[in-house]
Amino acid sequence: MKKLKVAVIHSHVEQSLQAADRLYQLLKQSGHEIDRDNPDIVISIGGDGTLLSAFHLYNHKLDRVRFLGVHTGHLGFYTDWRDYELEELVNSLCNDQEKSVSYPLLDVRIKYRNGKPDKHFLALNESTIKRGSRTMVADVLIKDEMFERFRGDGLSVSTPTGSTAYNKSVGGAVLHPSINAFQLAEIASLNNRVFRTLGSPIVVAQQEWVEIQLQNSTDYLVTIDQFNIQQDEIKSVEYKIAEERIHFASYRHMHFWHRVRDAFIGEV
Incomplete structure (x- = not known):
């Protein structure tokens, strides 16, 4: 099982704080290391604004860091996971194959x-x-x-x-x-x-x-x-x-047009 160094960046709304606490527990139980200085993966918890903040914190390490987003509200364009899926997320980290999708x-x-x-x-x-x-x-x-x-x-x-x-x-x-x-x-x-x-x-x-x-x-x-x-x-x-380029961990990366439809059109 692969062990990763993980940084967690979260917003300060109550739901994000609770999700961050739960994620820290799951990461430690799985043997992953919390490392904000030299992470392999940066996990943002909140919305797209939180992931933007995470990006600007680590944009000097883009050749070494992959990003992953957890949303605690409406579906965002950079967030693939929900706060009630943290156990599944950590299990995916344990089987990490270092795959990623990159954006300009x-x-x-x-x-x-x-x-x-x-x-x-x-x-x-x-x-x-x-x-x-x-x-x-x-x-x-x-x-x-x-x-x-x-x-x-x-x-x-x-x-x-x-x-x-x-x-x-x-x-x-x-x-x-x-x-x-x-x-x-x-x-x-x-x-x-x-x-x-x-x-x-x-x-x-x-x-x-x-x-x-x-x-x-x-x-x-x-x-x-x-x-x-x-x-x-x-x-x-x-x-x-x-x-x-920014690299997102591609454990379950949602199709771009799926995001667009969900954000602006809804159910068809």
Whole structure:
């Protein structure tokens, strides 16, 4: 029987706390080691937000760590197990074959005007750019070539797994995670006889990149998943598919379109 080093990340709602306590007991009884510093598997208990937090805690160890999600509420896009299935989950760990399924990530680089060094991030879901209470004006470059001058509320850039989140609410397409690409969607663009944008989401291939060049201002807000990056003098934000990928333990990995149907349509 294989013994694993396991980290458990949980939300602080009562149901998640109870599930975490029970999981700790089962893991110890099975001989697995609780190790938050160098885990083989990271188990999140809560919802998709909890798994996003777990991802950002361990995104510097993506070549060594697999993730697994337990949901304590509604079915999420990253959670395959329910809190009443913990015994079955631990039994699956004991028979671990080190199999995994991987999803693409978004590489985000923020550049500044004032000589500050660039900042680099990985996003599992999405990144957005908005500007305070004013219309955002930005040049959109694809592979260093001018594509359009955007005017509107902002721009959303998402991974395939993140395409079901904010991207979908602003009219973006839902992409299967086997497609190694990212999506750029406009947020309330201004289109009239003077100002024109494409007005449609675009899917950008793995070998291409997008740079959003911003006008000189201090009121931009950049989000990376659930985190806000609000700092002075952002010059541009560059997006591409990351070299790194997130790996999920595939003991019982639910089909993507099954998740989409359950989340947005329900029983047919």
